[in-house]
Structures are given as structure tokens and as C-alpha cells.
Amino acid sequence: MSTATRSLPRALGAHAILLTYTAIALFPVILVVMNSFKSRAGIFGAPLTPPTPKTFDLIGYTTVFGQGDFFHYFQNSLVVTVASLFFVLLFGAMAAFALSEYRFRGNTMMGLYLALGIMIPIRLGTVAILQLMVATGLVNTLTALILVYTAQGLPLAIFILSEFMKQVSDDLKNAGRIDGLSEYTIFFRLVLPLVRPSMATVAVFTMIPIWNDLWFPLILAPSEQTKTVTLGAQLFLGQFVTNWNAILAALSLAILPVLILYVIFSRQLIRGITSGAVK
Amino acid sequence: MGSLKIENVKKAFGPVEVLKGIDLQVSDGEFVVFVGPSGCGKSTLLRVIAGLEDSTSGRVLIDGADVSVTPPAKRGIAMVFQTYALYPHLTVKNNMALGLKQAGTPAAEIERRIKIASAMLSLEPYLERRPAELSGGQRQRVAIGRAVVREPKLFLFDEPLSNLDAALRVNTRLEIAQLHRRLKATMIYVTHDQVEAMTLADKIVVLNAGRIEQIGSPMELYNSPANEFVAGFIGSPKMNFIDGARLGETAKTIGVRPEHLTVDTKSGAWKGTVVHAEHLGADTNLYLDCEKAGLITVRIFGVYNAEPGATLYTTPDAAKTYRFGADGKVLK
């Protein structure tokens, strides 16, 4: 860092602003995690204080692990998120490649049609989706969720990825064609590695709404076998009594897998950014 | 082994016609340069020859066989791109080997060809490096090496020197010329730089707005350009064009190259004032504002001292003056 352009007060000011923002953003998360380790009295008596020896209590976690099949719910969430993510990235990248690489009739219209999905929320089609799932016998399967989430994630993925794919050098693809590579090899071996940072961006954007979704699990797959974590946590949310310890513990646990996935992808993101800058 | 024939090739992108009927014959072993201003369709024509782009109509024949429906890899061609287009994830060696592997060439044969090509292009020390670890000049040599190992009937170069700095450009140009002499292969080379065209070509094809303006050897184009466009494009500095009416001529335009004008301080055909002088050592370019002929460039060999504002007379060499009609064509 050069001293000429960076004065101390300025650096302090910038850090103060960023730290304040971080604190605001993290506050709810910290509150949830903190309170998940407290007794019921502790949660309601002093919600803003960290657990003390007096209020520390693992009752929330023992409830979560004792009641219901939380490990199974986790597995369901993970399967649904990872599978949807895989299909969104695969099909999104393939469609983006087709749209940006090949000239065919209706190319522009197809692009617009796919972009329309960004503007129209998929939940508007819930009734039709449910009818479709009933008709195909997919209600209460994870497949139903994976299909819906894949459809939900594709428009934005295609939109973002096709912009990036347009920037991949034509010469490189043509060199591959002259060397006799198939279009699939060109796509998987030459183009995909070059758009990896943008794939990571799309992965992060796609993953979080899927993991957090309550709507479709509730409607399409509410059975015990197919419950996801967010739906499972509803178990403790009663009409008359709510088991806050358990809910907070379940939510705290639910943060972990997304956090891990995020760390994986964000490393890609940062690598992409710096490699572009240094090259 | 390596002739090319193009018959009335047209190419349109939607409503925009980029190639408007190209006819061309290239015989075996020839070095042909396509030259023309940016956007005139040179790369498009090259991509049609390579099979990377389908022509809208017309035929492309390589060694007499119609290749209109043959995929690029089966046409017996190799291409070198302006941006090098090396595979970033492969080493130099594998970059060169990939096409051969795809074609099912035996490993020993691949090894042999890479050895020859890398010796030819002094690439031996870099064989295990990735493209990112090479300089621009080295990358372009790898790209040329990748073309050489394929032992193609036809080499296609698309502005291979444009991304190199001036000194490297001259060196690599020399290397390409030597390569052609050694391999005796047919080469088609695209450039917008007329100096590259003049120095490399057996035959130059001047393109403009999707049409061939003229085909000929460098000296034919220089000495007898068919029209105003070719006359203006070939030669540096550019030919002077003077409105025929101002000189009392019947021709629409009179053209005279800067090197075919002489200057004198006392007398001459056109009287003018020096606007600017460029001293290049080996020669001097004078820009004269002439009463009769307008702004004229004069190239004088060697050093010539002229201050801006000075009055000079200049006289064109009558035997080397070109006359163009209203349609731009040269008048005999």
C-alpha cells in the first residue's frame, strides 16, 4: 500500500464505515447463534447479552437432535441444493454457450424468453406446478424440488453466463475447431475453465434462495421423508407455544452448510478477480 | 498439393453483405496476402476458406475438391490467429500435439514433428511451459509451431503480427518468410498493413468493401495499379491525388507518388509552401501546400533541409503519373 495516496484518517474512516456495515449485517446472525446457546429464561430475560454460565444451556440443540430427524432434514436440504446447483450451472452454462456462440433463427427471441424468467417470480406458477407434480406423481419427492429449483435458477444463470461467454475469444474456439475438437470438448475444456469466476458468482446467487426456501418444500414435499431444514424447523413453531431454543438451534445449524459452500465458491471468485487483475 | 480455388463466394450476415462475390485462384506453394482496410472482409474470407464460417453462396476448392461441407479439421489446413489462441491449460508441447492427437497420429510421429517444428522456431527451451509463462513473441511462435506440425496443405494466417511490438514484428515477419521458403507450402496471409503485404507476398489480393480490387505481384500493384483505391492503398507515404480539373486535365483525378516528385527552390511545375517536414534520416517527407495542386507529399531520398514556410517548386515525373477516370479506374 503506497503512503502517498493513503492517509491515516482516511484509512480509519473507511475501516470504521466497513466495520459498522459488517456489524449491522452480522447482528441478526450473531443474535441467533448467541441465543441458541441460552436457556429459555435467558433468551427472554436478556436477549442481547451473550450466554453467561447462568443462562448457558444446550437444550435447544438437544431438542433438535432428539426430536424429529434433523440429520435427515439436513441431508435433504443438501441433496436438493447441491443437485439443483449442479443442474443450474450445467444447463445454464450450456444454454448460455449456445445463445452466445451459435447464430440460429430465433436466437434473440430465445434469449429474451429465458430472461423473462428473471422478471416473473416462479411462485406465481405454484398452482400449475403442483398440478403438474401431482399428475406426474412427483409430490413428496426431492426430484420435484430439484426440478423446480433448477427452473428457478436457470434464467439468471443464463443471463449472466451468456454475457461472460461472449467475452471468450472466438479465436480460441476456432483454434479448437481446426484442431478437430468437438463442440462439447470446446465447451467443457476451453470455455468453461475461462468463465469459472462467473460460474462461482452464479452458484452463490443460486444457492442461497434454494437453501432458505420454505415455500416449495411446504407445498411440494412436506412429508417426513422429504422435509428440508427450513421446513423441519417449523416443527417447533407452534400455534400456541413456540420452542425458541430449538428454532434458534436449528437455524444456527442451518447456517453452517451454506457457509461452507460459500467459502468454496468465494475462493474461486477472488481467484478469478485477482488473476484478471494481475495478468 | 495445396492449391486453392474460390468461386464466386458470397457471405452475408443477416442483411449485411460482407463478401460480394470473390473469385480467386492460388496455386501450390504460393504466398498470397489478402490486404485491405479494417472491416473489408479479409478475416471473413479466411474463415470461409477454413470452414469456420459457411459461405452464403459459392464454392471453395482445395486441391480441386469441393470442401464446402467439410469440417475445418478435415480440410488439411492450419490457422494462426492474431490473438495467438493457445490453449491456456496445456503446455507448449501439448498445444502443438493436440490437433495431431485428435487426428489419431501415432505418438512417435507426433514426437518427431514437434521436434522438427520446435527446432525450426527455437521453441525447445519452452516445451514444458504454459502459454501464460511466455512472452507475446514466443506465444506467436508456438501458434505458428502448432500450425507447422499439422503439415497442412494450406497455412492460413490472420494478422499474426498485429499484437506484437514493432521490433518483434519485423523479426517474426522474417521468420514467416523463411518458413515459407523451407516448407514450400501454400500460405494465405491476411493483413491490413501494406508493408507486410509487399514484403511477404508472391501475390497480393487487394480487398475493399467485400470485393477484390486487384490481384497481382507487389511490383505489379505498385507500378500499375488498376484503380484509385489500389493506388492509394499500396505505397507509403500514400500517393497524392489531385483533382484533374485544377490542373486542366481531362482525367477526373491525377495521381503521383511522393517519391516521383522532385523539388527545386527556383522553378518547377507547382509552386508551394512547406507546411511540415519529417526527417527520417534515410529520407525526408515534405508536406507542401501548392497553389495549383493543393496539399502534396514529397518524398526525397536522403537529408533535405527545408524550413516550414519556405517556398519550393515541385515537379512530377511525367512517366510515373497516373490518370484516373470518374469511375476510379486507371485511364490508359
Ligand SMILES: Nc1ncnc2c1ncn2[C@@H]1O[C@H](COP(=O)(O)OP(=O)(O)O)[C@@H](O)[C@H]1O
Ligand atoms: N459474426 C458476425 N456477425 C455479423 N457481422 C460480422 C460478423 N463477423 C464479421 N462481421 C462484419 O463483417 C465485416 C468484415 O469483417 P472482417 O472480415 O472481420 O473484416 P477484416 O478482417 O477485413 O477487418 C465487418 O463489417 C464486420 O462487422
Ligand SMILES: [Mg+2]
Ligand atoms: Mg480481421
